[in-house]
Amino acid sequence: MKISYNWIKQFINLDWNAEQTGNLLTDLGLEVEGITPFESIKGGLNGIVVGEVLTCVKHPDADRLKVTTVNIGDKKPLQIVCGAPNIEAGQKVPVAIVGTILYFENGEPLEIKKGKIRGEVSEGMICAEDEIGLGTNHDGILVLDKNAKVGTPLSEIYNVEVDEVFEIGLTPNRADAMSHWGTARDLRAGLLQKGMALEFITPSNVNFRVDNRTHKINVELINKDLAPRYCGVTISGIKVAESPVWIQNRLKAIGLKPKNNVVDITNYVLHDLGQPLHAFDSSKINGEKIIVKTLPQGTKFVTLDEVERELHEEDLMICDAEKPLCIAGILGGLDSGVTKETTSIFLESAYFNPISIRKTAKRHGINTDASFRFERGIDPNITEYALMRAAILIKEVAGGMITSDVIDLYPKKLDDFQVFLSFEKTSKLIGQEIPKETIKNILTSLEIKINNVTESGLGLTIPAYRNDVTREADVVEEILRVYGYNNIDYKEKLNASISKTLQIEDYQIQNKIASQLNGQGFYEMMANSLTSTKFNKLSEVVDKETTVKMLNPLSIDLSVMRQNMLISALEAVAYNKNRKRNDLKLFEFGKTYHQDKNKRTEQKHLSITLSGNRNKPHWNSSNTKSDFFLMKGTVDSVLERLGINFKTNPKLENPVFSEGISYENNGKIIVSFGVVKKNILNHFEIDNEVLFADFNWDELLKQIQNKSLTVKSIPKFPDSNRDFALLLDDKVSFQSIYEIAKSSEKHLLKDIQLFDVYVGKNLPNGKKSYAVSFTLRDDKKTLTDKQIDKVMNKLRREFESQLGAELR
Secondary structure, eight states, X not given: OEEEHHHHTTTBOOOOOHHHHHHHHHHTTOOEEEEEEEESSTTTTTTEEEEEEEEEEEOTTOSSOEEEEEEOSSSSOEEEEEOOTTOOTTOEEEEEETTXXXXXXXXXXXXXXXXXXXXXXXXEEEOOGGGTTSOSOOSSOOOOOTTOOTTOBGGGTSOOOEEEEEEEOOOTTOGGGSSHHHHXXXXXXXXXXXXXXXXXXXXXXXXXXXXXXXXXXXXXXXOTTTOSEEEEEEEESOOOOOOOHHHHHHHHHTTOOOOOHHHHHHHHHHHHHSOOEEEEEGGGOGGGEEEEEEOOTTOEEEBTTSOEEEOOTTOEXXXXXXXXXXXXXXXXXXXXSOOTTOOEEEEEEEEOOHHHHHHHHHHHTOOOHHHHHHTTOOOGGXXXXXXXXXXXXXXHHHOOEEOSOOEEEOSSOOOOEEEEEEHHHHHHHHTSOOOHHHHXXXXXXXXXXXXXXXXXXXXXXXXXXXXXXOSHHHHHHHHHHHHOGGGSOOOSOOOOOOOOOOTTOHXXXXXXXXXXXXXXXXXXXXXXXXXXXXXXXXXXXXXXXGOOBOSSOSSGGGSEEOSOHHHHHHHHHHHHHTTTOOOEEEEEEEEEEEEOSSOEEEEEEEEEEEESBSSOOBTTBOOOBOOHHHHHHHHHHHHHHHTOOOEEOTTOOOTTEEEEEEEEETTEEEEEEEEEOHHHHHHTTOOSOEEEEEEEHHHHHHHHHTOOOOOOOOOSSOOEEEEEEEEEETTOOHHHHHHHHHHHOSSSEEEEEEEEEEOSTTSOTTEEEEEEEEEEOOSSSOOOHHHHHHHHHHHHHHHXXXXXXXXX
């Protein structure tokens, strides 16, 4: 949020520099993230002076250029080449001297340099009004008053307002500070705590009066719960034009572009007092009536941004007798706003239900200054006051007359919060006793009314604009931030309690696996559990029937809970790919969310993602691509670190993998991994191969807790290794070889490894070659060659009979 220091000084006449004030605002909880200088004319007209054109002749080598000599008050006149059609000798003109920097609205800054134009020396620039920020006209140079003194800096003729703008990182609960008035209120409280009792200047409405009652717009509130308070007044005979310079400067300072005097006043009051307003062209209100109501589901409405929107049945609308005019508190309609032809307006000021506004804004993906304030909660007690303030300003800058009484519909007044503050509880929460008088002074400075005082505490009434202060703890926080966190003493002694935990706590296991993966070159990622409905197209990844939808999504891209860790992983791969980071080794601990007719479930997962090369390019190593076997080794190492036994489930197919396998233990799937299908990658615009593993972390934790520790002695007798090169049908998997070998020899066969796969020339069509290593060992004696050969012959016969294998 941007706050102008000059604007703040309209409420408090403070002579501090901006840095001092910024520090106090930060101490008060309104964190100042930066202070930016502002000039109403960028560059401040520095380096631009009044010059007098002494001579003006045609350029000898260009039809449209002229060579002038210009007196700027120096001993020697400047020669300047100019292309303006209206330049003449004897004129007083703005001259940008050499070294001056000009700032253009839609371009790069230009430094004026001495140079030659078509062979003629040019020692400066005679400027048009748009080139120095004094207007938009570029038909010719700006001709100054003939009485202007030569050499006078232009900044002395045209008033340049200099300001400093605070960029405040406003927390969502501080709706009361979303205006210059609200920020100034906090600043006053902080200054009082420092012993500076400065006058707080509040804009006066004493000049408001009804000129006549010739143009009344009736108002009907149908949905009173959604619009607890609604005010309006008509102003007739106005002239829509540019705003005065002072209003334009205020709006420009906080980043708003001035539009016209009426719209600018509504924006000014919004940022001045925090009350959003809306001006309707009253000639476009049919039936001389405003109706505040909801409309049927599916009603079409075109908003000010020329987008046709389909309304929800809960969207609150401002309508006339025939049609909708505005989405209440959010955005006006295309055909009801103020234009150059407008001569009379109906000015609206209201308090709308924050929840209703927030839901409507999110449904339609609209975020405006008005909705930003309404959905956080504004002050319902200034609705009429702000309306009258705006009406006075509109009369001042646009003329016209107030032609109706103020309509104020407030069926049920919103009550202020009542809180009892215990002195004992306050001291306990703060950790230090603050004098009771200091507490009372702070509360008074915050406009918190003290109803009664007892030995034990205070009975308080909280003003309606502080909708975040509803509990005793909230009041203590208010006292503390004004008193100053830095003023609270702290002890040198630190007390801490040690909690006893088991070795198999979730976070401890996570830390162990995270450390292991870090050591293997992986980076931990943290993704949002919220994602977009656009991924519903991926039927392999998302089941629409079990999607958990957000009732009040922050945006369309964050409207559902993720069902699969793969979505977050691929978003991260695509994000990094777009930033030229193609070699990725990532892991994430996170949850997925599902629902059926009876319940909603959360499941915890560990995901691992590989893409690109295994290692960074280096002179003594080749660029090896991450492949399935690297992923398999990583998955195996995680399970081994956890002490989990596993076997491959050959029957289970995962729809997200073109090639992949799953491991199970005790009849439960514990991890699936493989190569992600190309059609899924195409949805994320990923060209590289991506390998992905998804661990069922909840199941792993269960198995770890139920696992007993088994201790085995180190084998005393040596292993014996034998290899087979098997020619197989290309449909035969290594899993088949593994299971046949294990079932054929259960006693001596300790391990089976696939160490080479070959497919290509010199092999028959539809065939492949597997190189398989078998490890044999007898735990009671050393194996003889005869025993080993017997086992290997048995394995060969089984492979030939069951798989049609041939030894190569």
